[in-house]
Structures are given as C-alpha cells and as structure tokens.
Amino acid sequence: MSANNEDLKKVTQRRRPHGPGARMMPGEKAKDFKGSIGKLVRFMGQFKAALVLAIIFAIGSAAFNIVGPKVLSKATTELFEGLVAKVGGTGGIDFDAIAGIIAATLVLYLVSAACSFVQGWMMTSVSQRTCYGLRRAIAEKIDRMPVGYFERNSTGDTLSRITNDVDTLGQSLNQGVTQLITSATTIVGVVIMMLTINPLLTGITVLILPVSLALIFTVVKASQKHFRAQQAMLGAINGQVEETFSGHAIVRAFNREQTVAETFGKTNAKLYESAWKSQFLSGLMQPIMNFVGNLGYVGVALAGSVLAVQGVITVGDIQAFIQYVKNFTQPITQLSQVGNVLQQMAAAAERIFAFLEEPELEAEKPTAKAADVDCDVEFDHVRFGYDPDKPVIGDFSAKVRQGQTVALVGPTGAGKTTMVKLLMRFYDVDAGAIRLCGTDIREFSRTDVRNQFGMVLQDTWLFNGTVRDNIAYGKLDATDAEVEAAARAAYVHHFITTLPHGYDTVINEDASNISAGQRQLLTIARAILADRRMLILDEATSSVDTRTEERIQKAMDNLMEGRTSFVIAHRLSTIKNADLICVLQHGDIVEQGTHEELLSLGGVYAELYNSQFEEDGVEDE
Incomplete structure (x- = not known):
C-alpha cells in the first residue's frame, strides 16, 4: 500500500461515524x-x-x-x-x-x-x-x-x-x-x-x-x-x-x-x-x-x-x-x-x-426596549476576543448614521464577520460598547436586537421544504403575492417558474437540487421579504455570476435605500457607492471614508482595490 x-x-x-446516523458503539x-x-x-x-x-x-x-x-x-x-x-x-x-x-x-x-x-x-x-x-x-x-x-x-x-x-x-x-x-x-x-x-x-x-x-x-x-x-x-x-x-x-x-x-x-x-x-x-x-x-x-x-x-x-x-x-x-x-x-x-x-450542563448564555434582564424607529449605530472603542487573551477586535470605533450603507473590508481574519456577530449579539463585547439609538445593545434583549436586522450570509441556509416556504421564512405570515414580489426583486422569479412545480417545488435536505447561486438568490429574496430596518450582507453576491451580480446589486441598492446597511465584501467593485467604507486590519480601523477618498489616500484600501483590478486584468487576458 x-x-x-x-x-x-x-x-x-x-x-467515527457522526451525525444523525451515528450510533453509540456497543x-x-x-x-x-x-x-x-x-x-x-x-x-x-x-x-x-x-x-x-x-x-x-x-x-x-x-x-x-x-x-x-x-x-x-x-x-x-x-x-x-x-x-x-x-x-x-x-x-x-x-x-x-x-x-x-x-x-x-x-x-x-x-x-x-x-x-x-x-x-x-x-x-x-x-x-x-x-x-x-x-x-x-x-x-x-x-x-x-x-x-x-x-x-x-x-x-x-x-x-x-x-x-x-x-x-x-x-x-x-x-x-x-x-x-x-x-x-x-x-x-x-x-x-x-x-x-x-x-x-x-x-x-x-x-x-x-x-x-x-x-x-x-x-x-x-x-x-x-x-x-x-x-x-x-x-x-x-x-x-x-x-x-x-x-x-x-x-x-x-x-x-x-x-x-x-x-x-x-x-x-x-x-x-x-x-x-x-x-x-x-x-x-x-x-x-x-x-x-x-x-x-x-x-x-x-x-x-x-x-x-x-x-x-x-x-x-x-x-x-x-x-x-x-x-x-x-x-x-x-x-x-x-x-x-x-x-x-x-x-x-x-x-x-x-x-x-x-454546558454553560449557557447569561440570563437577560433588559432595561430598555428597542424603538421601531430609524436611528444611528455607534461602535465605541469595541474590544473583543473569542479567547480573552487573544483579542480579535482591538479598538474599533465608528459611527453609522441612519440610512447609511457601511462597507467593512479588509484581508481575511481582519475581524469583519466578528463585527457582525457582535452587532447581532451572538457574542457580547469584552470592552467598549455598541449603541443603537444611543443605548448600549446589551440593555436590550437579544430577540429585540435581532428583530432589527435582516441578514444574507455567504453560507446559504435553506431547509427541506418548498421554495415558497423558504422565502416566507423571512415573514411567516406573508401572502403568495408578497413572496412573488420578493422573488422578482431578487431576480429569482424566472428561475422559480422553470422548476417542475414552481414555488411549490421541494428543496431537498442539503439543497443540492439547485445551484449555489440559486440558493444565494433565494436567501436574498427572503431578506427582501423580511423588510427589516437594518441589513447585514456578508458576501451576499459571492456565489452568483457577474451578470446576475449586477442585477442583484441594483435590487440591493433599491432595498438598502433609506435603511442602515452593513456590507462585508471582498469584491471591492460592489461597494463603490457605499456611504462609508471601513478598512479593517488586525481588528482595528486603519482607514475610513468613501471609495474615492480612500483611493486618493493610496493606502491599504487602494492596495487591495488595485490588486483585485490587476487580478481581473490577468484573468481577462
């Protein structure tokens, strides 16, 4: 051998065998x-x-x-x-x-x-x-x-x-x-x-x-x-x-x-x-x-x-x-x-x-209720580490105005996704604070905080059910007309109509009966239907082709209009129109500004952008 x-x-x-089919060994x-x-x-x-x-x-x-x-x-x-x-x-x-x-x-x-x-x-x-x-x-x-x-x-x-x-x-x-x-x-x-x-x-x-x-x-x-x-x-x-x-x-x-x-x-x-x-x-x-x-x-x-x-x-x-x-x-x-x-x-x-007997989340005692109004989000000297002795976020500060689109960019491991987890209270900060409408989000219940956000992640999640049910997961009481409107806005309606049973087509357990890009489109439709006040988009268009990406980007621009949006992107061409771009490196903001402002600085962002442009040029050749 x-x-x-x-x-x-x-x-x-x-x-050893794992998962639902695994059995304890005799x-x-x-x-x-x-x-x-x-x-x-x-x-x-x-x-x-x-x-x-x-x-x-x-x-x-x-x-x-x-x-x-x-x-x-x-x-x-x-x-x-x-x-x-x-x-x-x-x-x-x-x-x-x-x-x-x-x-x-x-x-x-x-x-x-x-x-x-x-x-x-x-x-x-x-x-x-x-x-x-x-x-x-x-x-x-x-x-x-x-x-x-x-x-x-x-x-x-x-x-x-x-x-x-x-x-x-x-x-x-x-x-x-x-x-x-x-x-x-x-x-x-x-x-x-x-x-x-x-x-x-x-x-x-x-x-x-x-x-x-x-x-x-x-x-x-x-x-x-x-x-x-x-x-x-x-x-x-x-x-x-x-x-x-x-x-x-x-x-x-x-x-x-x-x-x-x-x-x-x-x-x-x-x-x-x-x-x-x-x-x-x-x-x-x-x-x-x-x-x-x-x-x-x-x-x-x-x-x-x-x-x-x-x-x-x-x-x-x-x-x-x-x-x-x-x-x-x-x-x-x-x-x-x-x-x-x-x-x-x-x-x-x-x-x-x-x-x-595993440790649980600390019992919540919310002292405030998140108001159903648009407001600013502030990161005030946030410090966090999955291991307290090894901080991932060192000293992050930024203020996001109501309705702004904020892009978080930087190399892999810079802390972009970690910031989203902190914003959603999947974890709580070790030091500093994240404030919503001027109130520390730790004073709200986790449910209250998460009700403010719609999310589209790079790792798509669909369950074993019909296409209609998967889109309606963002709004369980949605009508068929609302589901179809969300699908149209996400440029997925035409694809759905080509399926054997249309919106009633059943997606299998691992969603392998549709492509990765189609799965991404369905999750985007789900977020559109949820119609939350704030959006989190983590590489939301990473699994679609360039033409579809352009169409989805237009839909996203319409969706994000008037809403506070946090966008994590590696394709810097997709966040040119962001109101604020925060460049993260080693858990800290090293640059922030608009696309043009950061390019004129000739710093980290410009280097990242130009390197992608050069790679695209090589690919085109």
Missing part, C-alpha cells in the same frame, strides 16, 4: 458510571411513583413465577404416590387434588403474566417519558446555548445526543432495569425456594455459581479485544465509505477506483476477522451456561435420588428442584448481559447530561 493509502487508513481508523463505557446513573435517577425523580410501581410489579411477576414449580411439585408427588398406591393395591390417584393443584399453579402463572404485562407497560411509559423529557430539555438547552458552542463542536455530535444517545438510553432503560430487577429477584427467590426444599441440594446448585462466573469472565475477557477491534474497523469502514461517496467525482477523475476498492477490501477483511471472532466467543456464552446447568441437573438428580430413596424428599421436590436449577442459571447469564446494557445506558446518559 502506498504512503497516501496508509495515511488514508490512519485517518479513517481514527474517525460496549462503550461511561467515564463516571456512578455519577451518570445518579444524574439519570434524579432526572427520573418526576416519575418516581410509576417507577416504584413498575419495580413492585416486576418483583411480583418474578415471585409468582418462582412459586409455581414448588406448587406444581405437589401435583407430581400426588401423582407418583397415587400411582404407587394403585400398583400396591392400597389406593389410587386423587385426580381432584391434582386438578386443584394445577388450577392453583395456573392462577399463579396468570398473575405472574399480569404483573409482567403491567410492569412492561409502566416501564415503557417511564422510559419513553424520560426520553421525551430529555429531548425537550436538549431542544430548550440549544436555544440557551451561546453561538460559540456550536462553532467549537460539530453539528453531528449535537444531533447524535438528541437522537441516538436518547434512543440508546431509552432502550437500555426499558430493557436493562427490568431485566436487572427480575434477574436479581429470580436468583434470590430461587435460592430461598431451594432452601425450603433441601439445603444439601441447594449447596450443590450454588456451587455452579463460581464456575459460571469464572467461565463468563473468561469468555468476556477473550472477546472484549475482538469487540474493540470490530468497532474500530466499523469506524474505518464508515469513514472510507463516507469519504468515497462525498468525493466520488474526485475518485473517478483521478482513476482511483481500484485503489479505493483495495483499501476498502483490506479494512473489510479485518472487520470480518474481528467480527466472527467476537461473535463466536460471545456465542459460546449460552452453550457454556447450558453445559454448567446440565452439570447441576446431574448433581441434583444423583443426590436427589439418594435422598428420595431415604425418604428425605419427595419425587415432586426433585422435579421442582431441577426446574429451579434451570431458573438459577438463566438469570446469571442475563445479569452478565445486563451489565453491558447498563454501561451503554450510563455512557449515553453521560453524553446527554454533559451537554445539558
């Missing part, structure tokens, strides 16, 4: 099992009564099921003694007594089934109500989270917490807790019932326990490394498939189909090797437990026959004891499986509560 393939292999092995463990379970129990405190009842019915189901063999053993004894008496000519079989015993046993099993049904219904209700509460808590938490969290963390990870982790927790809670209670109750109950029959036989049976545990731990220890390898290879497979599909055109363009297939084949072979070993070893658990259980049957049968001959126990007791031996080994196996389920539940709970 080439060096490039080796690098790809290392990358894909490190990667056997994944929580770092703080006790703490995570404690948080989950406290969250479920609101369902305490239902949970307690579910536990009571689970214990009841196990208890009635345990008593069954003991009662049924009396029928076996009655039948055996009656048969012996009939053969000896001293009596016969008392079928009425046997019928009464069987009826009593049937009642016990029916009650056990009823308890199991009620327990299952209540536990399912508790687990799903818990999932419902956690999803709602996460959704509400998202609204209270600072924008910085989502810039630091992947969207797929957040989605995984609200979908996969909650689902894993719900399934584990429903299965694991119930199984834990019934298995533990069964073991304790069976031991008690066996002791009431014969302590010696109980001692023989209990000897199975250490043998069972030793074999279980041996198998688990042997299979664990193969399970880890299996999950690592699954991650590698998923990473390779994801990268190959997303870059399918590149793979074809460079004729790397064979290389990709070989890389996938090697990873797939390793997955096969680890998967069959892990599944084979884990599959040994049941045969081993059956073998140990059969040893218990043999021991009980031998010792029981001797005790029966001596008249210490009855034949029915032996039959009941053999049933109890089976009931004793089965929950031991179940408990070993429950441990893994509970670990997954704790790991899911840990991820969920880690998100719910």
Whole structure:
C-alpha cells in the first residue's frame, strides 16, 4: 500500500461515524458510571411513583413465577404416590387434588403474566417519558446555548445526543432495569425456594455459581479485544465509505477506483476477522451456561435420588428442584448481559447530561426596549476576543448614521464577520460598547436586537421544504403575492417558474437540487421579504455570476435605500457607492471614508482595490 493509502487508513481508523446516523458503539463505557446513573435517577425523580410501581410489579411477576414449580411439585408427588398406591393395591390417584393443584399453579402463572404485562407497560411509559423529557430539555438547552458552542463542536455530535444517545438510553432503560430487577429477584427467590426444599441440594446448585462466573469472565475477557477491534474497523469502514461517496467525482477523475476498492477490501477483511471472532466467543456464552446447568441437573438428580430413596424428599421436590436449577442459571447469564446494557445506558446518559450542563448564555434582564424607529449605530472603542487573551477586535470605533450603507473590508481574519456577530449579539463585547439609538445593545434583549436586522450570509441556509416556504421564512405570515414580489426583486422569479412545480417545488435536505447561486438568490429574496430596518450582507453576491451580480446589486441598492446597511465584501467593485467604507486590519480601523477618498489616500484600501483590478486584468487576458 502506498504512503497516501496508509495515511488514508490512519485517518479513517481514527474517525467515527457522526451525525444523525451515528450510533453509540456497543460496549462503550461511561467515564463516571456512578455519577451518570445518579444524574439519570434524579432526572427520573418526576416519575418516581410509576417507577416504584413498575419495580413492585416486576418483583411480583418474578415471585409468582418462582412459586409455581414448588406448587406444581405437589401435583407430581400426588401423582407418583397415587400411582404407587394403585400398583400396591392400597389406593389410587386423587385426580381432584391434582386438578386443584394445577388450577392453583395456573392462577399463579396468570398473575405472574399480569404483573409482567403491567410492569412492561409502566416501564415503557417511564422510559419513553424520560426520553421525551430529555429531548425537550436538549431542544430548550440549544436555544440557551451561546453561538460559540456550536462553532467549537460539530453539528453531528449535537444531533447524535438528541437522537441516538436518547434512543440508546431509552432502550437500555426499558430493557436493562427490568431485566436487572427480575434477574436479581429470580436468583434470590430461587435460592430461598431451594432452601425450603433441601439445603444439601441447594449447596450443590450454588456451587455452579463460581464456575459460571469464572467461565463468563473468561469468555468476556477473550472477546472484549475482538469487540474493540470490530468497532474500530466499523469506524474505518464508515469513514472510507463516507469519504468515497462525498468525493466520488474526485475518485473517478483521478482513476482511483481500484485503489479505493483495495483499501476498502483490506479494512473489510479485518472487520470480518474481528467480527466472527467476537461473535463466536460471545456465542459460546449460552452453550457454556447450558453445559454448567446440565452439570447441576446431574448433581441434583444423583443426590436427589439418594435422598428420595431415604425418604428425605419427595419425587415432586426433585422435579421442582431441577426446574429451579434451570431458573438459577438463566438469570446469571442475563445479569452478565445486563451489565453491558447498563454501561451503554450510563455512557449515553453521560453524553446527554454533559451537554445539558454546558454553560449557557447569561440570563437577560433588559432595561430598555428597542424603538421601531430609524436611528444611528455607534461602535465605541469595541474590544473583543473569542479567547480573552487573544483579542480579535482591538479598538474599533465608528459611527453609522441612519440610512447609511457601511462597507467593512479588509484581508481575511481582519475581524469583519466578528463585527457582525457582535452587532447581532451572538457574542457580547469584552470592552467598549455598541449603541443603537444611543443605548448600549446589551440593555436590550437579544430577540429585540435581532428583530432589527435582516441578514444574507455567504453560507446559504435553506431547509427541506418548498421554495415558497423558504422565502416566507423571512415573514411567516406573508401572502403568495408578497413572496412573488420578493422573488422578482431578487431576480429569482424566472428561475422559480422553470422548476417542475414552481414555488411549490421541494428543496431537498442539503439543497443540492439547485445551484449555489440559486440558493444565494433565494436567501436574498427572503431578506427582501423580511423588510427589516437594518441589513447585514456578508458576501451576499459571492456565489452568483457577474451578470446576475449586477442585477442583484441594483435590487440591493433599491432595498438598502433609506435603511442602515452593513456590507462585508471582498469584491471591492460592489461597494463603490457605499456611504462609508471601513478598512479593517488586525481588528482595528486603519482607514475610513468613501471609495474615492480612500483611493486618493493610496493606502491599504487602494492596495487591495488595485490588486483585485490587476487580478481581473490577468484573468481577462
């Protein structure tokens, strides 16, 4: 394998599936099992009564099921003694007594089934109500989270917490807790019932326990490394498939189909090797437990026959004891499986509560209400850094008059987009102030501030819905006529009419069924329809061709007339008519003025403008 393939292999092995389709890896463990379970129990405190009842019915189901063999053993004894008496000519079989015993046993099993049904219904209700509460808590938490969290963390990870982790927790809670209670109750109950029959036989049976545990731990220890390898290879497979599909055109363009297939084949072979070993070893658990259980049957049968001959126990007791031996080994196996389920539940709970405990936006106590009037915007010695020790904006001051168009220009990383985030209160300044109508925007609620702005960003965002719904997102109560007028103003109406269903055409989840430029036009139409007092345009025409850009620019000029507009632009030709151009460098304004004024200075702006002109000249040539 080439060096490039080796690098790809290392990358894909490190990667794990993410996003809505990602699942928690089986056997994944929580770092703080006790703490995570404690948080989950406290969250479920609101369902305490239902949970307690579910536990009571689970214990009841196990208890009635345990008593069954003991009662049924009396029928076996009655039948055996009656048969012996009939053969000896001293009596016969008392079928009425046997019928009464069987009826009593049937009642016990029916009650056990009823308890199991009620327990299952209540536990399912508790687990799903818990999932419902956690999803709602996460959704509400998202609204209270600072924008910085989502810039630091992947969207797929957040989605995984609200979908996969909650689902894993719900399934584990429903299965694991119930199984834990019934298995533990069964073991304790069976031991008690066996002791009431014969302590010696109980001692023989209990000897199975250490043998069972030793074999279980041996198998688990042997299979664990193969399970880890299996999950690592699954991650590698998923990473390779994801990268190959997303870059399918590149793979074809460079004729790397064979290389990709070989890389996938090697990873797939390793997955096969680890998967069959892990599944084979884990599959040994049941045969081993059956073998140990059969040893218990043999021991009980031998010792029981001797005790029966001596008249210490009855034949029915032996039959009941053999049933109890089976009931004793089965929950031991179940408990070993429950441990893994509970670990997954704790790991899911840990991820969920880690998100719910993330720092939130500070509680707002607005002291002012933004008036619905046009006014000035002032940046007063603004200082800000995503890391307080590394300021992005050093000392920014500017005053924007009502109705002016202000352009923010400068090299990449100068702080242009950061200024927009501060203006929208996605972040708050570290020092200085941004004033709207003379009032610090921190005195307004964030909702109040954002209601003043319409935005068109370089990164377009459209959702899975009709074209009409996507435009109307700027004004949810807009009429069809208003939506169409906004589309016309954005020069997108003609394109929409060419779609299969016009305005009712559905845009898919990633909006890949329309071009990047068309997506940009739709977001511009959305901003036009919103009709806010102030506008923020962040490279709003970056994804359209030159001819369309000119048409949109005219529409934007009409839209911005009379409104305060903040424009971030790299194409300096698009902001020639701005009332004020602020040139940023290292978070500070180094020049400001009109296009002509800044060109006459021959400074940073002139250098940027001329360099673009030269690049355009080279391209034209």
